[in-house]
Amino acid sequence: xxxxxxxxxxxxxxxxxxxxxxxxxxxxxxxxxxxxxxxxxxxxxxxxxxxxxxxxxxxxxxxxxxxxxxxxxxxxxxxxxxxxxxxxxxxxxxxxxxxxxxxxxxxxxxxxxxxxxxxxxxxxxxxxxxxxxxxxxxxxxxxxxxxxxxxxxxxxxxxxxxxxxxxxxxxxxxxxxxxxxxxxxxxxxxxxxxxxxxxxxxxxxxxxxxxxxxxxxxxxxxxxxxxxxxxxxxxxxxxxxxxxxxxx
Amino acid sequence: xxxxxxxxxxxxxxxxxxxxxxxxxxxxxxxxxxxxxxxxxxxxxxxxxxxxxxxxxxxxxxxxxxxxxxxxxxxxxxxxxxxxxxxxxxxxxxxxxxxxxxxxxxxxxxxxxxxxxxxxxxxxxxxxxxxxxxxxxxxxxxxxxxxxxxxxxxxxxxxxxxxxxxxxxxxxxxxxxxxxxxxxxxxxxxxxxxxxxxxxxxxxxxxxxxxxxxxxxxxxxxxxxxxxxxxxxxxxxxxxxxxxxxxxxxxxxxxxxxxxx
Numbered sequence: 001x002x003x004x005x006x007x008x009x010x011x012x013x014x015x016x017x018x019x020x021x022x023x024x025x026x027x028x029x030x031x032x033x034x035x036x037x038x039x040x041x042x043x044x045x046x047x048x049x050x051x052x053x054x055x056x057x058x059x060x061x062x063x064x065x066x067x068x069x070x071x072x073x074x075x076x077x078x079x080x081x082x083x084x085x086x087x088x089x090x091x092x093x094x095x096x097x098x099x100x101x102x103x104x105x106x107x108x109x110x111x112x113x114x115x116x117x118x119x120x121x122x123x124x125x126x127x128x129x130x131x132x133x134x135x136x137x138x139x140x141x142x143x144x145x146x147x148x149x150x151x152x153x154x155x156x157x158x159x160x161x162x163x164x165x166x167x168x169x170x171x172x173x174x175x176x177x178x179x180x181x182x183x184x185x186x187x188x189x190x191x192x193x194x195x196x197x198x199x200x201x202x203x204x205x206x207x208x209x210x211x212x213x214x215x216x217x218x219x220x221x222x223x224x225x226x227x228x229x230x231x232x233x234x235x236x237x238x239x240x241x242x243x244x245x246x247x248x
Numbered sequence: 249x250x251x252x253x254x255x256x257x258x259x260x261x262x263x264x265x266x267x268x269x270x271x272x273x274x275x276x277x278x279x280x281x282x283x284x285x286x287x288x289x290x291x292x293x294x295x296x297x298x299x300x301x302x303x304x305x306x307x308x309x310x311x312x313x314x315x316x317x318x319x320x321x322x323x324x325x326x327x328x329x330x331x332x333x334x335x336x337x338x339x340x341x342x343x344x345x346x347x348x349x350x351x352x353x354x355x356x357x358x359x360x361x362x363x364x365x366x367x368x369x370x371x372x373x374x375x376x377x378x379x380x381x382x383x384x385x386x387x388x389x390x391x392x393x394x395x396x397x398x399x400x401x402x403x404x405x406x407x408x409x410x411x412x413x414x415x416x417x418x419x420x421x422x423x424x425x426x427x428x429x430x431x432x433x434x435x436x437x438x439x440x441x442x443x444x445x446x447x448x449x450x451x452x453x454x455x456x457x458x459x460x461x462x463x464x465x466x467x468x469x470x471x472x473x474x475x476x477x478x479x480x481x482x483x484x485x486x487x488x489x490x491x492x493x494x495x496x497x498x499x500x501x502x503x504x505x506x507x508x509x
Contacts, residue, residue, distance in 0.1 A: 050374050070382060078380040088375035090367075102379045104284075105386075150379070160378075 001025055002047060002158070002190070007056035009042060016042050018214045020056070024207070026157075029184050029191040031205030031222075033198075035236065038211045040194040041085070041162050047192065048080050048160060049073040081151030081189075082160040087143035089135040095122070095146050096131035102154045121149040124186075125179055141172035145179065152183055159183060161193040165200050173200060180204045198237055202226060210236070267462045274388045274458070282382075287390040295356050295391075296398030302351045303402045304409050310343055311335055311410030315417045319424065329428035333436035335414040340441040341448075344407040345399075346493050349452035352399060353485040357460040360391055361481035364464025365474040373465065383465065392457040399453030400446045407445060440509040444500045451496060452489050459485040 007020040016039040024030050032040050045051040046058055049065045057064045065076050089098050099118045103109050109117070122128055125145040135143055144164060151159055161180060165173035177200050184191045184204070193204055201208065201222070208225040210218040210233065218225055218233055226237055252258030277283070318331045364387055367373050373383050411433075418424040460481045467477030 045374075048378055050377060070377075073377075074380045074382060077378055080378060082375070082378040084371050084375060086371060088371040090372055090375070091370075101381075105379065105381050 001059075001061060002192075003057075003059040004043070004047070005057040005059070007043070007046060007053050007058065009039070009046065009051065009053045015214055017046075017053075017211075020211075020214075020216055022209050022216055022219055024190060024192065026190055027188060028207050029205050030193070030207045030209060031201040032192065032194045032209045032211065033196055033201050033236070034211030034217075036196065039214060040196075040211055043211065044082075044160055044162055044192065044194050048077060048082060078154075079157045080160060081154070081156035081158070083144060083147045083151050083162065083164055085163045085166060087135070087140075087147040089143055089146055089150070091135050093135075094131065095127070095133050095135070095138070098135070098146060099149045099153055101150060106154070117153055118149075121153040122146075124152070124182070125149045126175070139172075141168050141176065144168070144176060148179060148183065152187060152189075155187065156189065158190040158192065159187075161191065161195075163194055163196070165195065165197045173197065176200075177203050196236075198226075198239065212236075263462075266466070267458060270384070270388065270462050270465075271454070271458055273384045274392050274461075277382070277385050278389045278393055282385040283389040283393070284386070287386070288393055291390045291394030292398055294359075295352065295394050296401055299352050299355055299398070299402055300405065302355055303348050303406050306347050306351050307339070307344065307406030307409040308413040310347055310406075311339060311412070311414035312417045314338060314343070314410075315414035316422065319418060319422045328422075328424050329432050330436075331418050331422075331424055332411070332414060332429045332433040335418075336411050336433045336437040337441055339407045339410040339414075340437060341444045342493070342497070344410060345403045345445045345448040345452060346489065348403045348406045348449065349399065349456065349489045350486055352395075352402065352453075353456045353459075353489060354482055356395070357456045357481045357485045358478045360457065360460030361464040361467070362474060362478045364461055365467035365477040368465060368467055369469050369474060387465070388457070388461045391461060392454060395453035395457035396450050397453075399449040399456070403445055403449035407442070438509070440504045443509075444497070444504070447500060448493065448496050451492060455488050455492065456485045459488065 002024040004020055004022050007017055008015070009017045020043065032043060034040050042051060046053055049058070049068065053066060057066055060076050060079065063076065065073060068076065090101065093101070096118050099121050100114045103114045103117060118131065119128070122130060125148050127142060127145050127149065130138070130142070135146070138146065164176050164180065168176065180191060180193065181204055183189065191204065193200070195201055205222050208218070208220060208222050209216055210225060212232055218228065218230070225233060228234065252261065314335050315331055318334045319328060322328055322331055376383050376386055415429070418429060419426045463477040463481040463484070467473045
């Protein structure tokens with residue numbers, strides 16, 4: 001279970017998140033949505049301890065990770081996998097080395113076992129046979145898939161996705177959405193997806209948290225959010241610049 | 249101490265404190281052997297083997313010019329055969345370690361800062377952290393240990409090449425008597441000079457690696473941030489090497505006197 005309590009974060013005196021509260025149960029697939037620059041990625045980075053809040057608590061299975069130092073956080077982070085917006089692949093390594101990285105660091109597996117697991121992970125993200133390629137040789141969608149393979153190879157309990165479909169064409173976005181659902185269903189993991197892609201949010205989430213004006217504005221099921229008559233939610237869901245404007 | 253906040257001195261002290269904490273963390277991690285042996289070997293290759301050409305050229309031409317200048321001055325007072333002794337002592341205790349460190353800081357310090365800085369701006373360091381890997385264990389420790397191993401070896405190389413080159417210039421070009429030159433060199437050079445040079449090179453290796461890693465890990469965002477971190481890594485490492493060299497000389501020379509070396 002993940003719980004965020006009264007989270008407050010500012011950068012250079014400028015508040016980005018103020019009094020953010022929500023709770024995610026194990027096995028849920030949660031979509032965090034909101035406008036660009038609204039603090040979604042900042043919130044995601046707080047959940048995995050990449051950022052420290054000015055105030056508030058982040059509880060992972062009841063443990064407050066805000067009070068932990070970087071070394072203590074390593075133990076908690078072993079429960080997480082994260083797919084970055086730009087994939088964040090290690091560009092000096094091949095695809096296979098990138099995907100194998102978490103297993104190599106654990107020093108519990110033989111080279112043969114690692115190679116077998118890498119092949120399975122790449123198969124799962126529909127990228128078999130790309131082991132020897134370098135990240136620079138891959139397209140944006142392929143890089144995100146490799147990032148996903150790297151995030152799931154050590155079977156984490158929670159997978160975080162930071163804008164997984166941003167910058168991708170609709171067909172590749174669709175394949176990434178299907179991949180997120182496949183990972184969720186096959187590995188039974190808790191998923192947290194930050195996105196402002198409404199189509200993606202409808203498909204992958206069974207719980208939606210919407211950020212607005214630095215706070216959690218709405219928190220509910222996709223049906224509740226997408227059928228809401230609230231002006232702010234409608235404006236965002238319909239994607240119109242002016243709240244009075246009707247969607248085309 | 250609030251009056252220091254936002255001032256140049258305050259920022260400098262903060263940076264000094266952070267790099268000290270980084271050094272502490274890296275040494276503690278190094279002692280627990282959490283780093284990868286393969287990464288360490290690669291860093292030794294990158295810092296040690298790949299820096300050899302630069303160090304050999306620097307050592308050779310420094311030895312040659314030092315021999316020539318010393319000869320020109322000593323010749324006036326008929327002390328030609330003391331030339332190699334001066335070159336030898338200078339190369340072993342001062343010029344060998346300092347020039348090697350300056351050349352390596354230009355080549356390796358810049359490369360470390362640029363590589364780690366690029367990893368920072370492309371979120372690769374965040375990715376390391378999400379993969380339950382401490383950036384200090386993975387990025388800093390192998391570079392620090394490799395630098396501490398490679399610098400003394402490169403320094404010995406610079407010393408040997410510098411002395412050999414000075415011998416060639418002194419004996420074959422300037423006509424110094426080889427027997428007396430060799431005798432005086434051995435008479436006035438001693439083990440302590442070489443030891444001082446080697447101890448300095450270990451310290452300089454640590455400075456180059458730590459400053460490069462620190463600048464890379466704290467660089468600003470974007471290409472501008474990486475560029476600035478790279479420049480600062482070279483400048484700060486070089487200045488720190490020069491400043492620390494003075495204090496190391498004073499301490500080590502006094503220590504040698506106290507120990508009777």
